[in-house]
Structure formats: structure tokens, C-alpha cells
Amino acid sequence: MLREHGPVSRPRTGRNRSGQARQAILDAALTLALQQGGAPTVDDLAASAGVGKQTIYRWWPSKWAVVLDALLDVADREVHIGGSNPLQQDLERFLASTFTAIARPGGTGPLLRALMAQAQLDAEFAVLWRERFIAPRRRALVALLDSARANGTAPAQLDAELSADMLLGAMWYRLLVGHAPLDTTLAQQLARSAVT
Amino acid sequence: MLREHGPVSRPRTGRNRSGQARQAILDAALTLALQQGGAPTVDDLAASAGVGKQTIYRWWPSKWAVVLDALLDVADREVHIGGSNPLQQDLERFLASTFTAIARPGGTGPLLRALMAQAQLDAEFAVLWRERFIAPRRRALVALLDSARANGTAPAQLDAELSADMLLGAMWYRLLVGHAPLDTTLAQQLARSAVT
Amino acid sequence: MLREHGPVSRPRTGRNRSGQARQAILDAALTLALQQGGAPTVDDLAASAGVGKQTIYRWWPSKWAVVLDALLDVADREVHIGGSNPLQQDLERFLASTFTAIARPGGTGPLLRALMAQAQLDAEFAVLWRERFIAPRRRALVALLDSARANGTAPAQLDAELSADMLLGAMWYRLLVGHAPLDTTLAQQLARSAVT
Amino acid sequence: MLREHGPVSRPRTGRNRSGQARQAILDAALTLALQQGGAPTVDDLAASAGVGKQTIYRWWPSKWAVVLDALLDVADREVHIGGSNPLQQDLERFLASTFTAIARPGGTGPLLRALMAQAQLDAEFAVLWRERFIAPRRRALVALLDSARANGTAPAQLDAELSADMLLGAMWYRLLVGHAPLDTTLAQQLARSAVT
DNA sequence: ATCTAAACGAGACGGTACGTCAGGTCTTGGT
DNA sequence: ACCAAGACCTGACGTACCGTCTCGTTTAGAT
Numbered sequence: 001m002l003r004e005h006g007p008v009s010r011p012r013t014g015r016n017r018s019g020q021a022r023q024a025i026l027d028a029a030l031t032l033a034l035q036q037g038g039a040p041t042v043d044d045l046a047a048s049a050g051v052g053k054q055t056i057y058r059w060w061p062s063k064w065a066v067v068l069d070a071l072l073d074v075a076d077r078e079v080h081i082g083g084s085n086p087l088q089q090d091l092e093r094f095l096a097s098t099f100t101a102i103a104r105p106g107g108t109g110p111l112l113r114a115l116m117a118q119a120q121l122d123a124e125f126a127v128l129w130r131e132r133f134i135a136p137r138r139r140a141l142v143a144l145l146d147s148a149r150a151n152g153t154a155p156a157q158l159d160a161e162l163s164a165d166m167l168l169g170a171m172w173y174r175l176l177v178g179h180a181p182l183d184t185t186l187a188q189q190l191a192r193s194a195v196t
Numbered sequence: 197m198l199r200e201h202g203p204v205s206r207p208r209t210g211r212n213r214s215g216q217a218r219q220a221i222l223d224a225a226l227t228l229a230l231q232q233g234g235a236p237t238v239d240d241l242a243a244s245a246g247v248g249k250q251t252i253y254r255w256w257p258s259k260w261a262v263v264l265d266a267l268l269d270v271a272d273r274e275v276h277i278g279g280s281n282p283l284q285q286d287l288e289r290f291l292a293s294t295f296t297a298i299a300r301p302g303g304t305g306p307l308l309r310a311l312m313a314q315a316q317l318d319a320e321f322a323v324l325w326r327e328r329f330i331a332p333r334r335r336a337l338v339a340l341l342d343s344a345r346a347n348g349t350a351p352a353q354l355d356a357e358l359s360a361d362m363l364l365g366a367m368w369y370r371l372l373v374g375h376a377p378l379d380t381t382l383a384q385q386l387a388r389s390a391v392t
Numbered sequence: 393m394l395r396e397h398g399p400v401s402r403p404r405t406g407r408n409r410s411g412q413a414r415q416a417i418l419d420a421a422l423t424l425a426l427q428q429g430g431a432p433t434v435d436d437l438a439a440s441a442g443v444g445k446q447t448i449y450r451w452w453p454s455k456w457a458v459v460l461d462a463l464l465d466v467a468d469r470e471v472h473i474g475g476s477n478p479l480q481q482d483l484e485r486f487l488a489s490t491f492t493a494i495a496r497p498g499g500t501g502p503l504l505r506a507l508m509a510q511a512q513l514d515a516e517f518a519v520l521w522r523e524r525f526i527a528p529r530r531r532a533l534v535a536l537l538d539s540a541r542a543n544g545t546a547p548a549q550l551d552a553e554l555s556a557d558m559l560l561g562a563m564w565y566r567l568l569v570g571h572a573p574l575d576t577t578l579a580q581q582l583a584r585s586a587v588t
Numbered sequence: 589m590l591r592e593h594g595p596v597s598r599p600r601t602g603r604n605r606s607g608q609a610r611q612a613i614l615d616a617a618l619t620l621a622l623q624q625g626g627a628p629t630v631d632d633l634a635a636s637a638g639v640g641k642q643t644i645y646r647w648w649p650s651k652w653a654v655v656l657d658a659l660l661d662v663a664d665r666e667v668h669i670g671g672s673n674p675l676q677q678d679l680e681r682f683l684a685s686t687f688t689a690i691a692r693p694g695g696t697g698p699l700l701r702a703l704m705a706q707a708q709l710d711a712e713f714a715v716l717w718r719e720r721f722i723a724p725r726r727r728a729l730v731a732l733l734d735s736a737r738a739n740g741t742a743p744a745q746l747d748a749e750l751s752a753d754m755l756l757g758a759m760w761y762r763l764l765v766g767h768a769p770l771d772t773t774l775a776q777q778l779a780r781s782a783v784t
Numbered sequence: 785a786t787c788t789a790a791a792c793g794a795g796a797c798g799g800t801a802c803g804t805c806a807g808g809t810c811t812t813g814g815t
Numbered sequence: 816a817c818c819a820a821g822a823c824c825t826g827a828c829g830t831a832c833c834g835t836c837t838c839g840t841t842t843a844g845a846t
Contacts, residue, residue, distance in 0.1 A: 013795075013838070013839065013840080014793080014795030014839090015794080015796045015837040016838060018797070018837090021797070041826085041828085042828070042829080043828090046798090050798080051797080052797065052798040052799055052800095053799090054796090054798085054830085054831090055796075055798075057829070057830085058796075114316060116313075116316065117313035117316035118313070119313075120309040120313035120372060121310065130373055130374065130375065134375070135375070138375070162366075162382075162385050165369055165376070166362040167362070169364075169365030169366035170361040171365070172365060172368065172372070173364055173365035173369070174361060174365070176315070176368070177326060177330050178322070179326065180357075180361070186358075190358075190362075193355075193362070196392070214817075214818085217818080237807085238806075238807065238808075239806075246819080247818085248818060248820060249808080249809090249819095249820090250809080250811095250818075251817090251818060251819080254818090258807090258808085259807085259808095404789090404790085404844075405843070405845065406788080406789040406791065406842080406843070407789080407790050407791045407792070407841065407842040408790085408791080408842075408843070409791070410791070410792070410842095413791085430709065433831080433832060435831095438793090438794095443792085443793070444791095444795080445834080445835090446792080446794090446835085447791075447792065447793080449835080450791075455833095505708040506709065508705075508708065509704075509705035509706070509708035510705070511705075511764070512701040512704065512705035512764060513626070513705050522765060522767065526765050526767075530767075551777065554774075554777050554778075554781065557758040557761055558754040558758045559754070560757075561756075561759070561760060562757035564760065564764070565760050565761070566757070568704060568760070568764075570714070571718065578750075581747065582750075585747075585750065601814070601819060601820045601821075602811080602821030602822065603812055603821055603822045604812060605822070606811090606823070609822085629800080629801060629802085630801075631800095638824090639824075640823065640826095642803095642805090642822090642824080642825095643824075645804085646823090650803095
């Protein structure tokens with residue numbers, strides 16, 4: 001949902017937004033997007049949600065924003081953030097759970113690839129993508145690294161920003177290029193490399 | 197150009213003109229692609245090259261393959277591979293020259309983003325992209341890292357494959373997300389992190 | 393206003409119909425319709441009248457019915473029916489005044505064309521159009537012709553129904569096709585042709 | 589076919605217009621239009637003709653122009669023009685054959701109504717309609733009336749233009765209003781009225 | 785003075801059709 | 816034989832209106 005109104009300026013009248021339609025759209029978007037590994041056509045999305053196209057365009061600037069919203073509703077369900085254990089352990093768990101959510105059958109991998117691709121082609125969506133998906137996850141990782149340095153389980157000279165880019169970069173690079181899998185082995189290797 | 201003809205078996209008349217068309221297509225592709233930061237429409241490309249659309253599809257499977265070819269013609273012109281100096285020095289030069297070619301005004305950054313995006317949406321192009329662009333560059337970096345380990349300027353336990361993914365991953369991650377620039381500072385940081 | 397209630401069966405409660413809204417709708421309809429030479433969109437009509445769309449659909453079956461009502465409010469203001477003079481004179485006056493109301497700048501011509509057009513596309517509206525606009529005017533003309541035959545100022549063998557169709561037909565044909573103006577010359581010619 | 593090129597200015601290259609597609613479009617247009625008594629949707633028309641929508645918009649400014657072209661291909665097949673017999677006889681035959689083509693089951697009546705309606709709503713189409721359909725038919729009738737006056741089977745003072753408007757006007761008025769049928773009785777009455 | 789019910793402005797909703805854009809294929813006539 | 820020009824089919828897009836369906840508010844007769 002993008003058109004959030006601030007504190008009510010004018011007494012709203014008129015029919016309220018249909019939560020039913022909103023949810024049907026998000027559900028259909030997620031289902032179709034996971035099935036196809038990309039955004040469905042707007043017509044398919046509307047038809048599958050039992051909704052008029054205008055209702056989609058009324059609330060989202062593009063179908064990609066819908067898919068992003070749908071994704072955000074389910075993302076992080078399975079991701080382990082941690083923060084109180086030795087860094088290598090927390091990091092490995094974080095990465096492993098992330099990789100699993102992405103790479104398992106029916107996982108979000110194809111969807112993430114399509115969304116990252118769309119962010120390259122559509123500057124307007126790029127903003128949403130960066131601010132609502134990429135940045136929060138990167139911030140969480142940076143925070144994890146910083147707190148580890150503070151409690152001594154990470155080297156003092158560790159640069160959290162740089163490490164985050166290398167860790168997430170390796171993940172995305174593998175996901176986008178596909179030359180090697182995102183598996184637990186990789187999670188271990190990355191976690192170990194971060195603490196040395 | 198993908199349908200490379202073997203050594204010319206029979207003297208051909210139209211060949212001269214064809215080579216002319218091929219170059220016009222590549223030139224137009226590069227010019228338009230750099231201008232727009234993405235692939236032009238096929239009609240625009242053909243018109244701008246003074247060529248029929250069919251002539252494009254006769255030699256390339258899609259306009260993206262054209263753009264890739266055009267990119268390969270100019271890529272690496274400015275990239276410093278090295279190999280005989282201490283790793284940190286070679287690596288920093290390699291990364292810095294790469295980043296410059298990408299991030300300078302009129303650089304290939306927007307083009308790389310668009311091609312990486314397209315590789316996510318088009319499985320056929322993904323193969324070309326991986327084999328003709330991504331893999332060679334990754335191989336060069338892995339070779340550099342391996343040789344450095346051999347001559348002792350890199351730690352013995354360095355995992356070249358993993359390091360390559362982290363280094364290139366960081367680069368692509370920044371390029372695709374755009375949260376921070378690809379500059380010489382980053383090159384230094386990455387080079388230093390690789391030798392520790 | 394179409395939904396006339398019969399004798400009150402049950403004691404009515406609830407807010408009364410707003411005469412203000414009704415008039416605002418008719419005014420807006422007439423203004424916009426004359427401006428644009430056709431029916432405005434329902435949204436425009438409602439907005440321009442400061443009214444909800446439902447208020448329109450509560451009282452009229454379609455926007456066309458609104459425009460028809462608006463037209464009936466102003467039609468015949470300037471039309472001279474006559475009946476006591478020689479047919480040619482009465483007829484000429486009737487036709488001339490009708491033509492003027494239609495063809496003068498800001499006249500109802502464009503509106504009549506649009507309504508006749510809509511009657512072809514919408515069977516439900518066709519009934520309204522025929523019964524509330526077309527038929528009364530045709531009846532008036534037939535009555536005029538019949539009374540003229542009775543008082544001897546028209547030929548005894550004159551077929552009033554046929555003549556009415558020819559006179560009104562010529563008018564509508566010129567209005568709809570636009571190959572020649574609806575002017576006083578035409579009124580004279582038609583009036584003369586009717587009495588021979 | 590609307591985009592007639594003048595005398596060839598530049599040697600034409602490129603694929604020629606597909607006569608097959610053109611005919612398929614016209615056939616589908618006629619079939620669907622007669623079935624539905626109006627223009628089909630552009631999607632239906634394209635699908636039914638096995639053609640892309642763009643192919644329709646490439647050659648006709650609107651679907652209505654297509655339907656008009658389709659109608660012109662079949663119009664006049666059954667209309668008897670005459671010209672060498674007494675006016676009343678020629679006229680009656682002309683009108684009767686016209687009425688039959690319009691009013692018989694599966695006739696062009698509904699289509700003519702829809703086209704006349706569209707001409708009221710779409711100024712661009714109105715030009716086509718007037719010039720390619722209405723005017724030629726009116727000219728034929730005027731010529732018939734004029735020649736009859738010349739050979740003495742029509743009154744000397746007959747005004748061919750006015751009579752044409754009254755005859756065709758009566759026809760269109762009945763067709764558009766629908767208060768009475770277009771039958772042979774009407775043809776007789778109109779023919780008789782023209783010669784008195 | 786309350787209650788009930790209808791009409792009201794507002795505006796979101798499901799739908800239909802529109803006209804446009806781009807991709808990749810096919811066909812013609814000129815060189 | 817090759818090629819420019821360009822017509823073709825396909826499929827998706829985003830927009831314009833339509834007529835219906837809520838909202839919460841206002842108004843007026845019945846209790």
C-alpha cells in the first residue's frame with residue numbers, strides 16, 4: 001500500500017478502500033509471481049484477483065510495486081536475525097536461512113531476480129525496491145556486524161558497510177549469474193571469511 | 197556476431213556490404229545504448245544503422261545480443277589485468293580501472309545494469325551473457341588470485357572462487373542497487389580485504 | 393424526472409428529493425451538452441453539478457435521459473404552432489421557428505444529433521426519445537396538417553402522416569447529414585411543397 | 589482502403605499490403621456488423637479476421653471506417669437505379685429495392701442506423717460517411733429526378749434537390765425513429781407524391 | 785425528543801473497450 | 816544472393832467511462 005494518507009486533513013467521505021480487494025490482489029500477485037518467477041500481466045493479475053485493472057492502478061504505481069508488497073508480506077518469515085551469539089554463528093544462521101528461503105523449491109529466488117531486474121529498467125520502481133526491500137535487509141546485516149564488533153566476536157578493524165556489501169554482493173552475484181548454488185556451504189564460507 | 201562463418205569457402209559478392217551493415221549496427225547499438233542506458237528498440241536500432249530489421253535478426257538472436265557484442269568490442273580497453281606484482285597492487289589496479297570504465301560519465305554502467313537485468317528475464321540471453329561476458333571476467337580474476345597465492349603475495353588459505361564472488365559481488369551489488377559509488381576508495385578497501 | 397410514485401401506498405419517511413440537486417443536474421447537463429454538442433461523461437456531469445453519481449442514477453436511467461429532460465425544459469420555447477391560418481403560412485412559421493431554434497449559434501442542433509444518435513445505439517433510450525420528444529412533435533405537425541385539410545387550406549387528398557414524415561424527414565436528414573443548412577428558405581420550400 | 593498513395597513519388601520497397609488480410613478484415617467486419625447490427629469491438633474484429641489490431645489501425649482510421657468499406661462492397665447490389673421509364677415507375681422501383689435491402693431480415697437497416705449514429709458522434713467519420721455513402725446515393729436520386737424532368741415525366745417545377753431531401757429524409761426518419769416500416773406501400777406513396 | 789428511513793456528496797469497485805507500443809517474422813522489389 | 820523497407824501477428828500496456836456499491840452525513844415524517 002503506497003498512498004498512505006498522513007493525519008486526516010479533510011473529513012474523508014466516500015466508500016472506503018476494500019481490504020478484500022487489496023488482499024485478493026496481493027494473494028494473486030504472490031501466487032502468480034512465485035509460479036511464473038516474475039510479475040504476471042496486469043490483466044492476469046486483475047482477473048485472478050477478481051478485480052478491475054483500475055483498482056490495481058489506483059493504489060499501486062505498477063504491477064511490480066504490487067509484487068513487491070506481496071513479497072514483503074511473506075519475506076523474513078523464515079530468516080533468523082540473531083545478534084546475541086558469536087558473530088560467525090549468527091552470521092551463518094542468518095545467511096543459511098536467507099539462502100534457504102531463496103533457493104528451496106518454490107522459493108523466492110526467481111522472484112528476487114525478476115524484481116532486481118525490473119529495478120534496473122524502471123527508475124521509479126528502483127526507489128521502492130531499494131528503500132523497502134534492499135535497504136532494510138542491508139541495515140539489519142550492518143547492525144549485526146556492528147554489534148558483533150562491539151561485543152568482541154568480530155575483529156576490531158572490521159568495516160561493517162564493506163563487509164555487508166561483500167556478503168550480500170556474493171549472494172546476489174550468485175543468484176543473478178547462477179554459476180553456483182546458494183547453499184549452506186556458501187553460508188559457512190562467507191561467515192568464516194567475515195570473522196578473519 | 198554469433199553465426200560466425202568459417203574461413204570463406206567461396207568468394208562472395210554481398211559480403212562487403214554485409215560487413216558494413218554489421219559495423220553500422222554495432223556502432224548504432226553502442227551509441228544508442230550508452231545514450232539511453234539500455235537497449236534501444238529494434239526499430240530505432242535498425243533505422244539509426246540504416247539497416248533492415250531482418251539484417252539484425254539474420255546475425256543475432258535478439259537485440260540484446262547485439263548490444264552485448266557492441267559492449268564486448270569496447271570492454272577491457274581500459275582494464276588493467278596485471279599478474280606479476282603483489283596481489284594487493286594488481287587487484288587494486290584491476291578493480292580501479294574496472295570501476296572507472298563503469299562509473300565515469302558516459303561509462304558502461306547503465307549498459308551493464310540493463311544487460312544484467314535482461315539476463316534475468318530471458319534465459320536464452322542469460323547463457324550468452326554468462327559465457328561471453330561474466331565468466332571470462334570472473335576467470336581472469338580467479339586466475340589472478342590463484343597466481344598470487346602461488347607466488348606468495350596472497351594468504352595460502354585464500355579461496356579464489358569465494359573471493360572472486362565476494363569482490364565481483366560487491367561491485368555488482370553497488371552497481372545494481374546504487375546505494376554507494378564505485379570509486380577508487382572501494383577498490384582500495386576491497387583489495388586490502390582480499391589479502392588479509 | 394421519471395420515477396413518479398403513484399398514490400402513496402405506505403407512509404413515506406426519509407429525506408425528500410432535493411429539488412436543488414435535480415435542477416443543478418439539469419442545468420449542468422444542458423450547459424455541458426450545448427458546449428460539447430453531446431452528452432458529457434457522467435463523472436463530469438456529477439462533478440459539474442456538485443452531485444454524486446448515484447443521485448443521477450437514482451432518478452434517471454442514464455445520462456441520456458438527463459440530457460433529454462434538460463432539452464425538454466427548453467424546447468418549444470420558441471416554436472410557433474399556429475393552427476388558425478392558411479396551412480402554408482402556419483407551416484412555414486412552424487418550420488422556420490423550429491429551424492431557428494436548432495440552427496442558430498448555441499442552438500440545440502448538436503444536441504439533437506447526439507440524442508438521435510444515442511437512440512440508435514441504446515434501445516431503452518430509444519423509447520424515451522420517441523415517446524417524449526419525437527412523437528409529440530410529429531403529432532403536433534400531423535394535427536396541423538389534418539386541421540388544415542378540414543378547413544380547406546390543404547388539398548383534400550393530402551396524407552398527413554406521409555407529409556409529416558417527409559417534412560420532418562427532410563429536416564432531420566439535413567441536420568444529420570449536414571449537406572445543407574436548415575434555414576428559412578428551406579422552410580418556405582417545404583411549406584409550399586406541402587400545399588400542392 | 590483509405591491511404592491511397594498518389595502517383596508514385598519514390599520507388600516503393602517493402603512488403604506489399606496483404607490483400608488477404610484486407611479482405612479478411614472486410615469480410616469479418618460485414619459478418620459481425622450484420623449479426624450485431626453495429627460495429628464489433630476492434631479486438632473481436634481482429635480476432636475474427638485472424639489479424640493483428642495494428643493491421644486494422646494501419647489502414648483505417650477507426651473500426652467504423654472498416655465497417656463502411658465493408659458495407660460499400662455490398663451496397664447497391666440489389667438497388668435498381670433505372671432512368672429510362674416514367675419517373676413514378678423508376679422511383680418506386682428505386683425506393684422499393686432500397687427499402688427491401690434495408691428492411692428485410694438480415695438486411696442493412698441496423699447497420700445503417702449505427703453508422704448514421706456514429707457519424708453524429710465522430711466528426712472524422714462523418715466526413716467519410718457523407719462523402720462515400722450518403723452523397724453518392726443522393727446524387728443518383730437527384731440525377732434520376734432531373735432526367736425525369738428533362739424527359740417530361742416529372743412536373744417542370746419539380747425541385748430535384750428538395751425532393752431528394754424529402755424522399756431520403758422520409759426514409760431515414762422512419763428508419764431512425766422506427767414508428768412505421770419501410771415497405772412497398774411507402775415506396776408507392778413517396779413515388780406518387782413526387783410526381784404531383 | 786427520539787427514531788427510522790431515504791436522499792445526499794464522495795469515491796472505490798468490477799468491467800469493457802480503446803488505441804498504442806514493441807518484439808520478432810515474412811515478403812517484395814531493387815541492386 | 817543480399818538487403819532496405821515495411822507489412823504482418825502477437826501480446827501487453829495504461830486510460831477512459833460506465834453503472835453499481837458502500838461510506839458517513841443530513842433531513843424529514845412518524846412515534
